[in-house]
Amino acid sequence: MARSVETVSPSVIIAAVGLGLVVAVPFLFIVLQAIFPELGRGSLTAPFSAFAGALGDAKLIGMTGNTLLLGVLVVVLSALIAIPLAVARALFRVPGAIVWDVLFLIPFMIPPYIAVLGWIMTLQPRGYLEQLAGFNLTGFLFSVPGIVFIMTLNSFPVVYFAVSRTLETVGSRYADVARVFGASPMRAFWRVTLPLSTPGLAASLLLVFAMAIEEYGTPAALGSRAGFDVLVTAIDLRVSDWPIDLPGAAILSLVLVALSFGAFMLQRWVLSRRSYEATTGKPQGTAKRDLGPWKWPVLLTFGLVAFVATGLPLLAILAGALSRTISGGLVWSNLGPDNFAAILGDTTGALRALGTSLSLGVAAALVTGLLGALSAYAVVKSRARGRGVLDVLTILPNALPGIVVAVGLILAWNQPWLPVTPYNTALILLLAYCCILLPQPVRYATAAFHQIGDNLEAAARVFGASPLTAFRRILLPLIAPSLLAAMLLVFAVATRELVASVVVAPVGVSTISTYIWRQFEQGSVGLGMAMAFLTILITTALPLIVLSLMGRRGSLL
Amino acid sequence: MRGEWNSEQAISAQNLTLSYSGIQILRGIDVALPAGQTLALLGPSGCGKTTLLRLVAGLLAPTTGDISINGQMVAGPGVFVPPEKRQLGMVFQDYALWPHLTVAGNVAFPLEMAGIGRAEREARVTAALDRVGLGAMAARSPAALSGGQQQRVAIARAIVGEPRIVLFDEPLSNLDRELRETMVAELGALIRGLGLTAIYVTHDQSEALTLADQVAVMEAGQIAQLATPEHLVEQPASPKVAEFLRLGAILRLVRDAQGWSCAGRALGPLGGPEVALADVLVTPRALRVTEIGQAALTGEVLAAQFRDTGYTVTVRLDGAAEPGRAIRTVQISSDTRMRTGERIGLQILPERLRWFPARADVPM
Amino acid sequence: MRGEWNSEQAISAQNLTLSYSGIQILRGIDVALPAGQTLALLGPSGCGKTTLLRLVAGLLAPTTGDISINGQMVAGPGVFVPPEKRQLGMVFQDYALWPHLTVAGNVAFPLEMAGIGRAEREARVTAALDRVGLGAMAARSPAALSGGQQQRVAIARAIVGEPRIVLFDEPLSNLDRELRETMVAELGALIRGLGLTAIYVTHDQSEALTLADQVAVMEAGQIAQLATPEHLVEQPASPKVAEFLRLGAILRLVRDAQGWSCAGRALGPLGGPEVALADVLVTPRALRVTEIGQAALTGEVLAAQFRDTGYTVTVRLDGAAEPGRAIRTVQISSDTRMRTGERIGLQILPERLRWFPARADVPM
């Protein structure tokens, strides 16, 4: 369409600049690192010399296959668990909806290595399960299904939140229309409601896929025993012991990026084939239905999933935290608040870490929320040229392992010629979190924008709103349920992000996760678990407040 | 999908009420519509027409009262038959097209649900789209259609399955007049041809009067009058119905020894009831332009607008406007264009008047 | 927001074209609308009316051509003034209400954007809502309104800021007739009272002819005729326009020595052009019912429908339908109800005919 004469909207410019800063810069340096092995030393010699070594690895194909398999399995299982829950949550009055939301958010707050450790300590021989119930599930735990299961527990909420928010927008109206035309409730769901929630579904499955192929903790802890190596394990090997192979890690990361790029193109294709504009200029009431006789079965399902995904790991963590020694097991004489007392004794260190992480979490949520919404707007709603490039930029960090992002950030921001640099300030952590987590708000907001009819923004413009005002007053509130859910995810993950934090944290700054991790390193598993448990309790408060405020405004319940 | 008709009522509702969160939207609705007939619903914006259709379709459950379709109770105390079991078609006021399906996909949906095979389905979709003039747009997304085109897709979707009962919620409101007339004819032919039962909400009286076997005039959640079109036009049940149908002006007349008078002007003996005060409906057909000298009523031309088959002339009657009441105006038709401001005389044809007992508490 | 008028054109467009992905939607549109005037856009569904409004509003940029508002070019080669700088109001065909704002919030938005203080804003919102009869619903969500109520919110939002130019896209399509007439009067008063310039898309000719200073009849992306309402009714530019406006029947007449004849029936000398073949527009006003024996034309009553101020009677003319052409029917108005099937005679009033040169290639 002939729009070339229109000046580019400021939203698009902000999005472009923000994406450039947060994503393009570190990514560029990762690519440069892959090409120029000596980049760290400021030298551009021997370009491409590392490719043969990294890509020539005989196991690469197997690992790539494993990675793909893992990603696909986690995606499928996440969808199977999350979609029914999301449907119930979006279309029906589920008692305690906010509580379930918060419970499903908690898996993100548990650092993955702790969650895995919790699972190992629960399911392995003589683990908590065996101590309490007399049997163990070690065979399942250290197998591909076990890995998939545990990773799914950490990622299905992404689907749950995206799909429930998308479905909330769709409401039951379109399905009702289908029923008038003879569709049974199930067919109406399969033919109308579910396809209309494609934006949220596709976006979240993409996110889950990228998260799954990029996650290190679980496959490393469980997969090596199952002989199941994935690309991230190989990447981590390259940076875990001397000699460090940064170019190799960068190159393998690019393979991961390529995989997620493929998934992204698939998602784009799905979304561009059809229109999903369920929010029109003729608003229709979307009151939620009562569950009726389904109330208890649904509550039971929610309860079961929450118990397995959130309750069990939390209990395992609590057990670890309350045990004086691991070898002492779950006997009364071995239990006590010693670890909690120790944390409270070291209040300064713990509190500082907590304060740092919470403020970084909030800041990351705000920055990625804003930037994500603007980028998604630029991609979905604007007609700006080059918006495809922006869309690609928002997907790049999706599959980058945290450590590689961290290296990219250091390479980028520690250049001697930079007059000012966020490096060695807490800002670099914020940049790292934003880069790693930006895909969440972007995907969520993209999905939400796909649902909004164009005339709603057009009307605002006609009535005198500048592009930014129209964005703020009309579009932002309309995508708010999705965006806020994504921002809560960002908050939850940012408060416990470890890998990038460890590498880029300015000297002397510790975050919750680095604090916990250092306790582990010294063998103080109990201390780390106690800290983890406390911080989860504290970080839960914020989502709880946000969700109940939104619930009161009626946009979520 | 067509079935055998029985001679029972295709749709009947007894004493329906509906409240949204305490506000009564519908009260005491009784409808009985024999199979094969068309009921037009007329009524002011917000009076509850769409709500009534939603009740019949099964998209809402009545607060009290019951609904039967073809003799089977579909909604009532302890009974609720879901929409898909009611076998209807419906044109939604806001179209409610599925955005993710193409035009053809939207129209094919009812056939798919009825389990009709692909080949027949495609043929029928094409036929339905051709019927509404959108044969060429089958593959488009509904979002890439104009408003009227979308509305026509909604119509095609409602009729493609030839359901026994079709509910039309202002199905032609966004179509131009030429198309509207064609579509009215098409729909009429379809409804009669297949013996469909239809409820047809419209704001266009000519549509209502053309298509309907019965017309229900609704007002504030109630049915003010339910009658055949002729009956409605000739014998509106109340001044309000007459006003709503724009049948003419309602004048309040006072009787004295000489006969009736209006706003102080004697009109002579016009017949009418033996009461001191009465409201009378003066339709344009009850007035004839005559010379000012001989005229019972005189007035000034306010406007002359070309409509359909001639000019509609609005005349302000002479005589003091009574306090608190609108200036009395009447409309007549004329095949010449009268000048605004021209003064004319009007003669009343008593046999074409319709009398209502005046209710002193309701100022007209 | 009201400004000084200059005597220039408030809106003008030269040679506008618009294509969506290769398909030409609008072609060679030229419009010039002086300040304070109202232009009605009439045209069949899908002809491009909404698209034209969107071009004027700045929601689309023309493929070629330019648009000026109050003498300033707002769209053209290398120029594009965004919508918010064009200071318009608009009623969208699909209302475009914001679901997250209340009714009052929707209506207040244009005032907020204009930076009007809270107190004045509230007063004006209340006034605008009262104007459309929704004063009591200010605090509701638009989703809890009926279709017609939503449409009225859209109207209130468009006029609350009293913008210099208002674009109405079928603003009354979902309102009942009584309300529609009230609203037409309201809008007319507002437009004239504030000296607004308006483009008004409608399918209701009476609305168009009532409100508009000029009427543009569009057809397939082009403007077929742009004229004053009187001119349009009296002198339609083409048979197509006349047909679209439903002004009457178009008959194809053949001239021979005795004068004109239609489908084999001699009509006598009716005047008209000195050609062998002509199309003539026979409006209802050009026909008078007469005795069958003396009548130039005879026919059978097909239908008699009550409309507005009398019955509209459709008459099928006698005489063989020419192959490939529709059966010739004409409409007349009558203040008595004629029986379907009744045979009547019709006399032609030659001075009320409108002649068009017949184009043999276009079968009528």
Next chain:
Amino acid sequence: DVTVYTAGPEKLIADLAAGFTAETGIKVEFFQATTGKVMARIEAEAANPVVDVLISASWDTATDFAERGWLVPYTSPNAAMVPDFLKTDTAVAQGVAALAIAWNPNSGTPRPAEWADLAKPEYKDLVNLPDPAQSGSAFELVAALSADGDMSMFESLAANGAIVAGANADALNPVLQGAKAAVFGAVDYISLNGKAKGESIEVIFPSSGTVIAPRPVMIMEWSDNQDEAKAFVDYMLSDAGQAIVAKQNLMPARTDVAADRPLIGDLKILPIDAATVYGKRAETLESFAKTFGK
């Protein structure tokens, strides 16, 4: 100020920094992580480095950095009592860890005394090995015990159901809980710390010998704070500094500092020819992985 990057335990560097600042008034900024992360950071920062003093957990880095010319030659006066094999021109050990068998006495298995014991049927499926690919010292142990490419000990371990379980902590944890009985090649001080806290764990140094992992301290050539960095190295090797090292259950580098644990002199240290061993690193890892069916 000195900026220290360390791969050692956080408590150690925190105490050293505090002690140093108390003594000299010079502030110490430190960054603590695993060897890999510390090195990745240094590599990435190389264009504009910030680190003054590096404490690595792997001697190999010291050799490599010296070859690159990134290190300043410095011999601390306090290093006199550090054995020669724990110091070079450019690096000196801060402390030393050794690899050992970490065995859970509650596991119901007999107390192992030798590496080879863990291949016995009593330990079937009950032995963890740290992954030599992820830990430099574990690699050295594998190299030392598979001299001349003889993988037989690991083959028998694998046959006995021993598994390779991630890095050090991942290997130790199941032993503590009792899922496994012993770690083959645990880093001693972590297990000793656990024992001190009451965990049921015993650290056994096989008399056939083990490998040690000295923790070299280096001063970076680009440092603008050479004097302060040297002062810090001096402090680390002072009596006070070495006592702090000993408190973490590491062996002090100075032979004259006592510690509450077996010291270097008490252990038989398997000889390692770093050049050859690291020259064959890839092959060794490969055949190790093959042995454990990875």
